[in-house]
Amino acid sequence: MSGVLEKLxxxxxxxxxxxxxxxxxxxxxxxxxxxxxxxxxxxxxxxxGLSHVAFGAMAIASVLKLTDQMPLTLVLTILCAVLLLRxxxxxxxHGDAAVAMIxxxxxxxxxxxxxxxxxxxxLSGDVCSTLFGSTSILxxxxxxxxxxxxxxxxxxxxxxxFYDKIFSVTFDETFARATGTRAEACNxxxxxxxxxxxxxxxxxxxxxxxxxxxxxxxxxxxxxxxSFLSVTVCSAVLSVCCAVLGILxxxxxxxxxxxxxxxxxxxxxxxxxxxxxIRGGA
Amino acid sequence: xxxxxxENLSLGYDGHVIVxxxxxxxxxxxxxxxxxxxxxxxSTLMRTILGLQAPMAGRIEFGDGLLRTQIGxxxxxxxxxxxxxxxxxxxxxxxxQNRQGLRPFYTRKEKEIARGNMEKLGLLPLARRCYRxxxxxxxxxxxxxxxxxxxxxxxxxxEPVSGLDPIVTAEMYDTVERLNREEGIAVVxxxxxxxxxxxxxxxxxxxxxxxxxxxxxxxxxxxPVLTAERRQA
Numbered sequence: 001m002s003g004v005l006e007k008l009x010x011x012x013x014x015x016x017x018x019x020x021x022x023x024x025x026x027x028x029x030x031x032x033x034x035x036x037x038x039x040x041x042x043x044x045x046x047x048x049g050l051s052h053v054a055f056g057a058m059a060i061a062s063v064l065k066l067t068d069q070m071p072l073t074l075v076l077t078i079l080c081a082v083l084l085l086r087x088x089x090x091x092x093x094h095g096d097a098a099v100a101m102i103x104x105x106x107x108x109x110x111x112x113x114x115x116x117x118x119x120x121x122x123l124s125g126d127v128c129s130t131l132f133g134s135t136s137i138l139x140x141x142x143x144x145x146x147x148x149x150x151x152x153x154x155x156x157x158x159x160x161x162f163y164d165k166i167f168s169v170t171f172d173e174t175f176a177r178a179t180g181t182r183a184e185a186c187n188x189x190x191x192x193x194x195x196x197x198x199x200x201x202x203x204x205x206x207x208x209x210x211x212x213x214x215x216x217x218x219x220x221x222x223x224x225x226x227s228f229l230s231v232t233v234c235s236a237v238l239s240v241c242c243a244v245l246g247i248l249x250x251x252x253x254x255x256x257x258x259x260x261x262x263x264x265x266x267x268x269x270x271x272x273x274x275x276x277x278i279r280g281g282a
Numbered sequence: 283x284x285x286x287x288x289e290n291l292s293l294g295y296d297g298h299v300i301v302x303x304x305x306x307x308x309x310x311x312x313x314x315x316x317x318x319x320x321x322x323x324x325s326t327l328m329r330t331i332l333g334l335q336a337p338m339a340g341r342i343e344f345g346d347g348l349l350r351t352q353i354g355x356x357x358x359x360x361x362x363x364x365x366x367x368x369x370x371x372x373x374x375x376x377x378x379q380n381r382q383g384l385r386p387f388y389t390r391k392e393k394e395i396a397r398g399n400m401e402k403l404g405l406l407p408l409a410r411r412c413y414r415x416x417x418x419x420x421x422x423x424x425x426x427x428x429x430x431x432x433x434x435x436x437x438x439x440x441e442p443v444s445g446l447d448p449i450v451t452a453e454m455y456d457t458v459e460r461l462n463r464e465e466g467i468a469v470v471x472x473x474x475x476x477x478x479x480x481x482x483x484x485x486x487x488x489x490x491x492x493x494x495x496x497x498x499x500x501x502x503x504x505x506p507v508l509t510a511e512r513r514q515a
Binding site for chain 2: 040041042160161162163164165167168171172174175176177178179180181222225226227228229231
């Protein structure tokens with residue numbers, strides 16, 4: 001045991017490991033907060049679709065040889081989030097089909113672009129790390145850490161300030177609109193915030209695994225708690241714990257960061273389901 | 283001045299008109315039941331009054347200082363709500379949303395209003411319970427309490443008793459009648475049950491192929507189709 005602690009202390013002495021932990025915790029917190037709303041509004045698939053869009057955007061950014069790919073990715077993903085929300089509500093192609101179309105489209109175009117224009121010697125490695133986030137969390141620069149931190153804090157602040165409205169719109173959009181809440185604006189806000197979270201989370205778990213980060217903590221918390229507030233808080237706590245645990249295990253065992261975190265979330269979900277089933281049955 | 287007055291309304295969506303030339307008024311303290319066959323546009327009318335969709339022609343005016351956002355609305359339940367993790371208190375409190383504007387968090391006064399309405403409907407013992415674990419009748423009472431938080435003047439109820447058993451249905455009707463009589467809250471209710479409508483309401487609005495608006499007594503005398511069917515039965 002002391003050997004493990006020693007090894008941990010040794011790793012934590014590196015700034016990039018500390019950065020990874022800080023950013024990981026912030027991202028896990030944000031994604032879990034919004035995850036509850038996303039799952040309850042039946043918007044989970046939008047999160048999934050947007051993560052593929054973010055991959056496509058990242059590919060475009062790298063083809064353009066931008067040194068910092070995050071701003072462009074962020075802008076494109078937010079645009080797509082707005083677009084998806086609009087089409088989901090009133091277009092001929094319905095929500096889920098539109099999302100499926102845009103997400104596979106972005107994935108295909110992204111890979112195509114990388115193949116055609118990439119100058120990198122290790123293309124499949126690049127693609128793999130974008131999809132599964134293998135090492136990018138450990139190679140964050142200080143600017144990226146600061147940017148991630150600021151964005152996460154904004155997300156948390158927006159969530160807290162608009163908490164009552166988010167609840168109202170999530171529980172009953174018709175009633176909320178009838179009593180004068182600007183539900184469209186609120187949905188737009190949710191979509192933009194989700195886009196921000198997804199771009200942030202790409203660094204941590206990669207674009208294919210983001211949905212897990214958004215959905216698992218919310219579902220786990222719903223097995224245990226019965227009010228919106230307690231579900232939201234529990235979801236945030238579980239998510240942060242799983243992220244820290246996942247990052248530490250991956251450092252110690254040398255496993256890929258993203259999939260370790262998601263595995264931790266999965267185990268947590270199974271445990272919560274069991275506890276919920278036992279309490280419900282008793 | 284009437285609370286709500288509709289003049290020559292035409293309702294519908296996607297360019298299809300369902301109802302033409304509808305005119306009626308709701309005065310303070312009225313109890314209006316909207317009846318008509320399925321698909322005749324009852325819910326569409328309610329959505330139009332609430333401003334959730336635009337009328338295709340005609341005008342809706344609110345009087346007596348009533349704002350459109352100060353209507354207590356009880357919508358039909360959605361699938362999302364049936365398994366929603368929220369406590370009774372959280373849901374009732376969300377009815378105060380129209381007082382909040384852009385300010386975050388509910389004030390002590392708003393929490394007091396929510397508490398008062400829960401007390402009025404006998405929900406205080408359930409305040410911390412989870413919405414999805416309640417019976418159908420209890421869930422409707424929660425949504426009614428939320429609607430009361432949004433208004434002091436008028437309730438719009440979209441089939442508030444659908445799916446409830448006869449005893450709970452009677453309780454629901456009694457509660458709505460009590461709010462109407464004792465608190466002077468005007469009620470506009472969509473109903474399938476013409477007998478209950480005649481018993482509790484002061485006015486009837488029938489929409490569909492035949493239009494009718496008037497008091498219950500007038501409706502019993504000269505109301506179209508639905509009463510004729512009832513006479514035969």
